[in-house]
Amino acid sequence: xxxxxxxxxxxxxxxxxxxxxxxxxxxxxxxxxxxxxxxxxxxxxxxxxxxxxxxxxxxxxxxxxxxxxxxxxxxxxxxxxxxxxxxxxxxxxxxxxxxxxxxxxxxxxxxxxxxxxxxxxxxxxxxxxxxxxxxxxxxxxxxxxxxxxxxxxxxxxxxxxxxxxxxxxxxxxxxxxxxxxxxxxxxxxxxxxxxxxxxxxxxxxxxxxxxxxxxxxxxxxxxxxxxxxxxxxxxxxxxxxxxxxxxxxxxxxxxxxxxxxxxxxxxxxxxxxxxxxxxxxxxxxxxxxxxxxxxxxxxxxxxxxxxxxxxxxxxxxxxxxxxxxxxxxxxxxxxxxxxxxxxxxxxxxxxxxxxxxxxxxxxxxxxxxxxxxxxxxxxxxxxxxxxxxxxxxxxxxxxxxxxxxxxxxxxxxxxxxxxxxxxxxxxxxxxxxxxxxxxxxxxxxxxxxxxxxxxxxxxxxxxxxxxxxxxxxxxxxxxxxxxxxxxxxxxxxxxxx
Amino acid sequence: xxxxxxxxxxxxxxxxxxxxxxxxxxxxxxxxxxxxxxxxxxxxxxxxxxxxxxxxxxxxxxxxxxxxxxxxxxxxxxxxxxxxxxxxxxxxxxxxxxxxxxxxxxxxxxxxxxxxxxxxxxxxxxxxxxxxxxxxxxxxxxxxxxxxxxxxxxxxxxxxxxxxxxxxxxxxxxxxxxxxxxxxxxxxxxxxxxxxxxxxxxxxxxxxxxxxxxxxxxxxxxxxxxxxxxxxxxxxxxxxxxxxxxxxxxxxxxxxxxxxxxxxxxxxxxxxxxxxxxxxxxxxxxxxxxxxxxxxxxxxxxxxxxxxxxxxxxxxxxxxxxxxxxxxxxxxxxxxxxxxxxxxxxxxxxxxxxxxxxxxxxxx
Numbered sequence: 001x002x003x004x005x006x007x008x009x010x011x012x013x014x015x016x017x018x019x020x021x022x023x024x025x026x027x028x029x030x031x032x033x034x035x036x037x038x039x040x041x042x043x044x045x046x047x048x049x050x051x052x053x054x055x056x057x058x059x060x061x062x063x064x065x066x067x068x069x070x071x072x073x074x075x076x077x078x079x080x081x082x083x084x085x086x087x088x089x090x091x092x093x094x095x096x097x098x099x100x101x102x103x104x105x106x107x108x109x110x111x112x113x114x115x116x117x118x119x120x121x122x123x124x125x126x127x128x129x130x131x132x133x134x135x136x137x138x139x140x141x142x143x144x145x146x147x148x149x150x151x152x153x154x155x156x157x158x159x160x161x162x163x164x165x166x167x168x169x170x171x172x173x174x175x176x177x178x179x180x181x182x183x184x185x186x187x188x189x190x191x192x193x194x195x196x197x198x199x200x201x202x203x204x205x206x207x208x209x210x211x212x213x214x215x216x217x218x219x220x221x222x223x224x225x226x227x228x229x230x231x232x233x234x235x236x237x238x239x240x241x242x243x244x245x246x247x248x249x250x251x252x253x254x255x256x257x258x259x260x261x262x263x264x265x266x267x268x269x270x271x272x273x274x275x276x277x278x279x280x281x282x283x284x285x286x287x288x289x290x291x292x293x294x295x296x297x298x299x300x301x302x303x304x305x306x307x308x309x310x311x312x313x314x315x316x317x318x319x320x321x322x323x324x325x326x327x328x329x330x331x332x333x334x335x336x337x338x339x340x341x342x343x344x345x346x347x348x349x350x351x352x353x354x355x356x357x358x359x360x361x362x363x364x365x366x367x368x369x370x371x372x373x374x375x376x377x378x379x380x381x382x383x384x385x386x387x388x389x390x391x392x393x394x395x396x397x398x399x400x401x402x403x404x405x406x407x408x409x410x411x412x413x414x415x416x417x418x419x420x421x422x423x424x425x426x427x428x429x430x431x432x433x434x435x436x437x438x439x440x441x442x443x444x445x446x447x448x449x450x451x452x453x454x455x456x457x458x459x460x461x462x463x464x465x466x467x468x469x470x471x472x473x474x475x476x477x478x479x480x481x482x483x484x485x486x487x488x489x490x491x492x493x494x495x496x497x
Numbered sequence: 498x499x500x501x502x503x504x505x506x507x508x509x510x511x512x513x514x515x516x517x518x519x520x521x522x523x524x525x526x527x528x529x530x531x532x533x534x535x536x537x538x539x540x541x542x543x544x545x546x547x548x549x550x551x552x553x554x555x556x557x558x559x560x561x562x563x564x565x566x567x568x569x570x571x572x573x574x575x576x577x578x579x580x581x582x583x584x585x586x587x588x589x590x591x592x593x594x595x596x597x598x599x600x601x602x603x604x605x606x607x608x609x610x611x612x613x614x615x616x617x618x619x620x621x622x623x624x625x626x627x628x629x630x631x632x633x634x635x636x637x638x639x640x641x642x643x644x645x646x647x648x649x650x651x652x653x654x655x656x657x658x659x660x661x662x663x664x665x666x667x668x669x670x671x672x673x674x675x676x677x678x679x680x681x682x683x684x685x686x687x688x689x690x691x692x693x694x695x696x697x698x699x700x701x702x703x704x705x706x707x708x709x710x711x712x713x714x715x716x717x718x719x720x721x722x723x724x725x726x727x728x729x730x731x732x733x734x735x736x737x738x739x740x741x742x743x744x745x746x747x748x749x750x751x752x753x754x755x756x757x758x759x760x761x762x763x764x765x766x767x768x769x770x771x772x773x774x775x776x777x778x779x780x781x782x783x784x785x786x787x788x789x790x791x792x793x794x795x796x797x798x799x800x801x802x803x804x805x806x807x808x809x810x811x812x813x814x815x816x817x818x819x820x821x822x823x824x825x826x827x828x829x830x831x832x833x834x835x836x837x838x839x840x841x842x843x844x845x846x847x848x849x850x851x852x853x854x855x856x857x858x859x860x861x
Contacts, residue, residue, distance in 0.1 A: 424638055
């Protein structure tokens with residue numbers, strides 16, 4: 001594995017028994033796991049290429065226990081990696097050999113639902129889907145719907161600022177969270193936000209969401225819930241070229257329509273999905289769009305007519321509108337099966353997550369096909385077309401020597417390409433360990449130093465989830481001295497550690 | 498007053514270490530405690546840098562006038578969805594608001610209730626920190642989670658972290674039609690309940706406000722925005738409400754807190770909407786109105802600031818002085834004081850951007 005994590009500290013490893021005993025004094029009984037076999041269950045998250053059992057795992061049940069664990073670890077200079085359900089696709093919850101894994105699964109209660117203020121207050125271990133389940137009888141739902149929503153927790157969603165197929169219209173996690181209770185690495189319990197729309201001071205909640213577990217441990221989350229739209233309708237639209245599909249997306253938005261979801265699949269993805277689930281997708285197309293409209297029945301009817309007109313004007317070769325809920329779900333079945341369908345084409349696949357300006361899509365897909373030839377690895381593309389978030393799936397076989405490394409190099413080239421055309425390394429999966437070493441492609445040393453100074457404000461000893469997000473761990477005192485004039489690092493060619 | 502013309506100049510001005518007060522159009526000069534700091538006029542950083550309407554992204558210089566941006570996006574049938582507005586009328590100031598000032602003050606009007614605030618639409622920026630260093634954060638695409646979301650920190654930071662030079666905003670299609678519906682004669686509790694009810698339906702309410710005294714009586718107003726074809730169907734979901742006349746004047750009045758008297762301090766309270774009626778009960782002599790379904794209370798009163806802040810806290814929120822004479826602004830903190838652990842954390846975050854306190858002018 002090409003990933004280099006911070007070297008384990010021998011002194012910490014040597015006092016493992018002492019650390020386990022201290023944790024047992026805080027969390028009694030089954031809440032501290034230290035036998036090697038049981039720890040293997042925690043050795044990776046959704047990015048399974050990287051594995052490392054933690055030194056010890058602790059599963060607290062109360063905010064007091066979380067505060068006590070963090071305070072003790074801070075006082076004893078022990079690293080901590082927080083974990084929700086472990087579904088991260090970027091290695092955000094990858095354990096450290098000399099770190100405590102802080103599992104939040106026992107924080108699994110819905111604390112309060114207030115339909116008048118349209119909020120739900122939940123513990124961080126509640127799954128994303130369980131929030132919707134808790135409020136759906138009253139006609140409400142929680143909007144962000146990452147594909148792992150049946151398993152992923154809201155605490156993990158806060159850490160990763162998770163998205164989903166509906167975020168063009170309804171926003172990411174950050175746009176749907178109103179408040180959190182947070183424990184800092186020093187053990188302080190702090191409330192940020194609440195049921196009001198804006199904070200009294202700086203919007204620290206805004207920087208906590210998406211901070212990938214580096215700034216604090218969330219112990220309670222207040223989310224906004226929305227009334228379920230009256231209806232939803234999907235259109236399945238086939239195009240003879242990626243360009244015409246891309247132009248259709250631009251024209252839909254130019255017509256003032258923000259669909260609830262707008263997904264694109266390339267030819268390879270359409271064929272893989274159709275072979276797998278027989279969703280009824282047209283096979284003679286270069287690109288397939290799924291456009292979902294939601295809202296009042298009258299609005300959906302009007303807008304689906306508009307989208308169909310725009311699609312035909314852009315040369316669509318097939319347009320089907322779902323006639324009922326069963327057909328709408330069938331249209332989505334192929335898209336939702338794209339990842340497992342890739343798994344049938346190849347023993348392993350590697351999912352990327354860059355975002356690009358949509359107008360650069362044809363160029364990016366062409367370059368990706370060239371790279372595919374160069375690396376000798378297949379790639380299929382699914383794409384959140386509305387917001388330009390690409391999910392290329394690189395096909396490889398980990399049992400073939402060199403293929404994992406080739407897939408990683410191919411993926412890194414794709415992400416460099418995304419940045420080169422004006423986009424970003426990650427649209428919704430997070431940096432984690434996966435894209436950590438690519439951060440300098442997108443950010444200058446001055447930009448990264450400013451982000452790390454924010455880290456230092458929350459966690460000056462860099463004990464919380466180290467080795468994630470930032471390619472180099474600058475000590476906080478060193479960041480204080482580093483002066484970058486007019487955005488230029490002095491002596492830019494000198495190595496820095 | 499200093500008026501740097503380039504990022505290089507701005508870096509030098511800030512690196513010199515003098516206390517600095519960042520200023521756009523100066524429309525909000527009277528917010529915060531009076532202070533002596535050197536003023537830095539940011540209006541040289543003006544102009545449209547990139548605007549491709551179907552990408553839903555706009556990049557402009559932070560000193561660009563808000564009115565210029567609104568005209569530009571309106572020409573493409575789009576809008577800044579967080580409903581920004583110029584405080585010149587509310588504060589009786591001269592000049593024209595810039596987008597940088599709007600972001601720094603976190604300005605969002607009635608539609609913020611459903612569409613989000615500045616924080617939800619600022620995608621990226623270039624700025625010079627209190628260290629005199631240029632840096633960028635966020636990005637120029639609508640979906641991005643790469644690195645910390647520093648744009649969120651800039652929204653509502655009142656110029657205490659960094660001097661914004663360039664900002665990238667999400668833009669959205671403007672609604673084709675707006676329709677306002679009202680109910681008359683409700684008291685504060687009934688109004689909050691009626692607004693909560695409407696927001697809980699599938700009618701997709703954009704804005705909801707309550708004016709206890711508007712053209713001769715209490716008016717509770719909700720607004721439906723969108724395609725003409727859908728608005729009739731959505732209005733039919735709310736049969737208790739009747740169509741309103743002269744709705745634009747009503748929403749402008751709500752936004753500017755225009756019905757409230759000018760002869761006493763104006764407070765801005767952000768609370769849990771359901772607790773808004775309790776705040777009003779605790780302050781019986783105040784003039785007030787509700788925006789954001791009760792989540793924003795504009796309050797004009799000479800009441801003791803401590804009493805106002807206690808009432809706001811009891812409602813799960815906080816209270817900011819928005820308009821007051823200089824003596825009061827010098828004596829009472831403009832922003833609601835935070836609990837000690839949070840205040841200490843916030844101070845560390847400010848120092849992360851501004852270690853020497855260049856932007857700590859005493860204004861906030």
